[in-house]
Amino acid sequence: MALQGRKPGWLLDKILGRSTEERLREEAAAEHAADMAPQAASEVEPIPEPPALSPASVYEGQPDFVPAAEPRPLPAAPPTVAEASPDRAAFEKPVDELEGATLQPVEGQPEGGGPAEPIPRLATDPGSPRSEPLPPTSPAAPAAEERGWWRRLTEGMRRTSSSIGESVTGLFTKRKLDRATLDDLEDVLIGADLGVETATRITEAIGAGRYDREISPGEVKAIMAAEIEKVLAPVAVPLAIDRTKRPFVLLMVGVNGAGKTTTIGKLAQKFRRDGLSVVIAAGDTFRAAAIEQLKVWGERVGAPVIARGQGADAAGLAFDALTEARERGADMLMIDTAGRLQNKAGLMAELEKIIRVIRKVDPDAPHASLLVLDATVGQNALSQVELFARTAGVTGLVMTKLDGTARGGILVALAAKFGLPVHYIGVGEGVEDLEPFTARDFARAIAGLDENPTLH
Numbered sequence: 398m399a400l401q402g403r404k405p406g407w408l409l410d411k412i413l414g415r416s417t418e419e420r421l422r423e424e425a426a427a428e429h430a431a432d433m434a435p436q437a438a439s440e441v442e443p444i445p446e447p448p449a450l451s452p453a454s455v456y457e458g459q460p461d462f463v464p465a466a467e468p469r470p471l472p473a474a475p476p477t478v479a480e481a482s483p484d485r486a487a488f489e490k491p492v493d494e495l496e497g498a499t500l501q502p503v504e505g506q507p508e509g510g511g512p513a514e515p516i517p518r519l520a521t522d523p524g525s526p527r528s529e530p531l532p533p534t535s536p537a538a539p540a541a542e543e544r545g546w547w548r549r550l551t552e553g554m555r556r557t558s559s560s561i562g563e564s565v566t567g568l569f570t571k572r573k574l575d576r577a578t579l580d581d582l583e584d585v586l587i588g589a590d591l592g593v594e595t596a597t598r599i600t601e602a603i604g605a606g607r608y609d610r611e612i613s614p615g616e617v618k619a620i621m622a623a624e625i626e627k628v629l630a631p632v633a634v635p636l637a638i639d640r641t642k643r644p645f646v647l648l649m650v651g652v653n654g655a656g657k658t659t660t661i662g663k664l665a666q667k668f669r670r671d672g673l674s675v676v677i678a679a680g681d682t683f684r685a686a687a688i689e690q691l692k693v694w695g696e697r698v699g700a701p702v703i704a705r706g707q708g709a710d711a712a713g714l715a716f717d718a719l720t721e722a723r724e725r726g727a728d729m730l731m732i733d734t735a736g737r738l739q740n741k742a743g744l745m746a747e748l749e750k751i752i753r754v755i756r757k758v759d760p761d762a763p764h765a766s767l768l769v770l771d772a773t774v775g776q777n778a779l780s781q782v783e784l785f786a787r788t789a790g791v792t793g794l795v796m797t798k799l800d801g802t803a804r805g806g807i808l809v810a811l812a813a814k815f816g817l818p819v820h821y822i823g824v825g826e827g828v829e830d831l832e833p834f835t836a837r838d839f840a841r842a843i844a845g846l847d848e849n850p851t852l853h
């Protein structure tokens with residue numbers, strides 16, 4: 398019969414005046430596009446365009462990263478360790494404490510006597526050692542966007558700035574400057590986690606030529622902001638994404654609860670807005686809730702999430718994710734990692750293994766390794782940096798939860814001690830509450846001063 402042997406669709410082709418080969422090519426292209434589209438694209442909420450805001454930060458309206466002009470120097474390869482075969486029994490058994498208290502974040506613990514923000518629990522993961530809430534249902538709460546970054550920053554930093562500001566007002570109102578007052582201020586600044594070095598630097602700058610004279614709290618704050626800015630300026634470095642690396646591999650490390658998973662979601666949204674295709678690897682296989690949380694973020698921002706079950710080998714997953722991201726031609730691969738394993742050595746061995754294994758696919762990977770730090774842990778952040786810098790070749794920092802603490806000064810101490818780039822800071826759980834770090838804005842916010850005057 399005449400119809401026999403015809404390829405399906407030939408009649409439509411004939412009507413539309415195209416060849417069967419043309420149609421097959423179109424179909425293949427459509428299939429590829431569907432593959433690259435977010436999972437369950439119809440369910441993914443559209444990413445709203447950011448509204449035109451008056452710039453509160455020099456970064457507003459700019460991409461959230463800078464294209465790297467030159468390939469970045471790679472972090473030194475971490476030492477090869479004996480193959481860390483993940484102990485499944487240990488994985489499955491929730492461990493509350495890491496060996497060595499220095500690694501433990503202080504979750505939801507308020508300082509200064511203020512009430513902690515209640516941490517909502519995720520109902521679907523009752524067995525998890527620590528259940529997180531899913532991210533907010535709207536990727537960009539309009540109210541948050543309308544507030545602008547400067548307001549979000551200063552509102553978030555209020556606990557830090559008001560604890561310093563109240564002391565400054567108390568110490569410097571209608572008093573002649575003397576050594577005792579400066580010593581008191583130094584104690585306040587050290588207590589606010591700025592570190593001895595910066596505290597001394599600030600008090601010396603305030604004292605220079607002003608003994609026995611009245612100095613207003615406003616003047617003190619201005620000098621303080623200027624000194625803090627000097628410390629922070631060298632580390633306020635935007636994340637450089639080398640577009641010749643495809644995918645650019647971003648490894649996210651940090652202790653449990655620091656905000657890695659949330660930060661990945663927030664950053665993925667930024668990268669997607671900037672037109673990059675992103676693949677996410679759910680490498681925190683220790684916690685089922687982290688995998689689920691990431692899947693939700695992935696759907697929301699339109700980034701495929703490569704995941705395996707709880708307890709799966711994270712290095713193997715990272716290897717597969719990099720291979721797949723490469724096949725898809727993705728611009729970015731973001732790898733989440735566990736913050737808690739059976740012990741500190743286990744955690745570090747796993748990070749080293751992940752790096753070793755992904756280098757089998759791309760010898761330069763990871764192209765950036767970001768340590769996520771929770772500001773509420775205060776001085777503990779210093780030992781976290783030391784540990785992760787040694788193991789995971791940390792190239793930059795992200796500091797979260799600056800809103801929930803009076804200890805935001807720790808960022809200044811970190812800058813003075815390590816000089817590691819600080820790429821982003823988080824001042825809330827909302828998707829818009831993470832922004833590139835700018836020295837002047839942060840310095841003025843911490844000192845409780847008005848908006849960056851150079852922008853007006």
Ligand SMILES: Nc1nc2c(ncn2[C@@H]2O[C@H](COP(=O)(O)OP(=O)(O)OP(=O)(O)O)[C@@H](O)[C@H]2O)c(=O)[nH]1
Nearest residue numbers: 653654655656657658659687736797798823824825
């Ligand atoms: N207030 C506030 N909360 C934040 C911020 N960033 C993250 N969080 C919250 O901190 C909690 C922990 O965040 P996660 O992203 O799950 O932390 P994690 O590092 O992935 O934790 P593990 O998966 O256990 O390793 C969540 O409730 C987040 O919503 C921030 O900037 N401010």
